[in-house]
Amino acid sequence: xxxxxxxxxxxxxxxxxxxxxxxxxxxxxxxxxxxxxxxxxxxxxxxxxxxxxxxxxxxxxxxxxxxxxxxxxxxxxxxxxxxxxxxxxxxxxxxxxxxxxxxxxxxxxxxxxxxxxxxxxxxxxxxxxxxxxxxxxxxxxxxxxxxxxxxxxxxxxxxxxxxxxxxxxxxxxxxxxxxxxxxxxxxxxxxxxxxxxxxxxxxxxxxxxxxxxxxxxxxxxxxxxxxxxxxxxx
Numbered sequence: 269x270x271x272x273x274x275x276x277x278x279x280x281x282x283x284x285x286x287x288x289x290x291x292x293x294x295x296x297x298x299x300x301x302x303x304x305x306x307x308x309x310x311x312x313x314x315x316x317x318x319x320x321x322x323x324x325x326x327x328x329x330x331x332x333x334x335x336x337x338x339x340x341x342x343x344x345x346x347x348x349x350x351x352x353x354x355x356x357x358x359x360x361x362x363x364x365x366x367x368x369x370x371x372x373x374x375x376x377x378x379x380x381x382x383x384x385x386x387x388x389x390x391x392x393x394x395x396x397x398x399x400x401x402x403x404x405x406x407x408x409x410x411x412x413x414x415x416x417x418x419x420x421x422x423x424x425x426x427x428x429x430x431x432x433x434x435x436x437x438x439x440x441x442x443x444x445x446x447x448x449x450x451x452x453x454x455x456x457x458x459x460x461x462x463x464x465x466x467x468x469x470x471x472x473x474x475x476x477x478x479x480x481x482x483x484x485x486x487x488x489x490x491x492x493x494x495x496x497x498x499x500x501x502x
Contacts, residue, residue, distance in 0.1 A: 269328070269495045274305040283487045287480060294483060296428045306332050328498055331376060336494040337414035337429040338372050340486065341365065341407075344436035348407035351400065364388075365411035372411075375418040388415055397449035402472060404445075406435030430486070438478040442470040 278301060285292045310327035326334070345365035353361055368388045374380025397405055409432035417429060441448055451469050 269332075269498055269500055271492055271495050272305055272307070275302060275491070278302045278305055279487045279491060283483060286483050296431065299428075299430055303329075303333055328501060331498045332494045334372070334376050334414075334418050335497045336490060337417045338369055338376070339490045339493055340429050340433045341369055341372075341410040341414040343482075343485065343490070344407040344410055344433045345369065346407075347436045348404055348411075351404040351407075353399070365408055368411040368415045372415045372418045385415060385419060388412070398446040400445050401441040401443065402448040403436050403439040403441055405449075406432040406437075406439060408432075410436060434479065434482055437482040438475045440473040440475055448472060 282294055282298055282302070286294055306329035308327055309330050311325050311330055348365050349362050368385075371380050371385040371388060375385065396408060400408075410429050413429035413432060447469055
């Protein structure tokens with residue numbers, strides 16, 4: 269399908285700002301403006317976990333939004349799969365992003381029951397932050413956010429799958445695995461548990477070249493591909 273003119277206009281505007289304005293941060297509030305340009309949503313927000321009919325309720329905008337989330341997470345999932353995850357016992361942990369994105373695609377294609385996928389949308393509570401660097405965790409979190417978007421998201425109002433994907437692509441984390449999360453939660457708690465004794469935190473950085481490359485791909489390839497994956501309504 270053809271990308272709406274307003275979506276094209278906003279994409280050019282924000283990509284230009286990313287490239288030419290040092291320090292400009294392309295935030296979720298900016299992306300929400302782009303998502304809303306896709307058109308109206310056919311879904312009313314709900315925390316109902318039994319949404320097997322969700323796809324029937326989806327408008328074209330909902331489907332494009334869903335496919336964009338899947339494509340964004342697919343872009344970075346290998347960062348998780350290629351990481352050293354020896355701290356986690358089960359081999360299937362390596363394939364969590366792939367499995368979650370298969371389920372997300374299944375919702376879009378009508379081959380997966382949304383209720384069956386719900387257990388995969390709360391992985392942030394499984395402790396993965398404490399055993400991974402931020403860029404690695406970002407790859408997993410983007411896949412989780414994609415699946416959550418398909419289950420519960422409404423175009424332009426929920427589901428931030430792009431921020432963790434950007435973390436996966438461009439975040440430089442020179443610390444021990446999990447230190448970034450301990451920094452957020454407060455080191456004192458983790459020091460008491462002997463997790464990070466004598467730890468000096470190295471501030472996280474963003475590789476700005478990779479940041480621009482990521483958004484170039486997102487605007488110039490992923491957006492149009494997401495529209496191509498959606499069939500026109502009869």
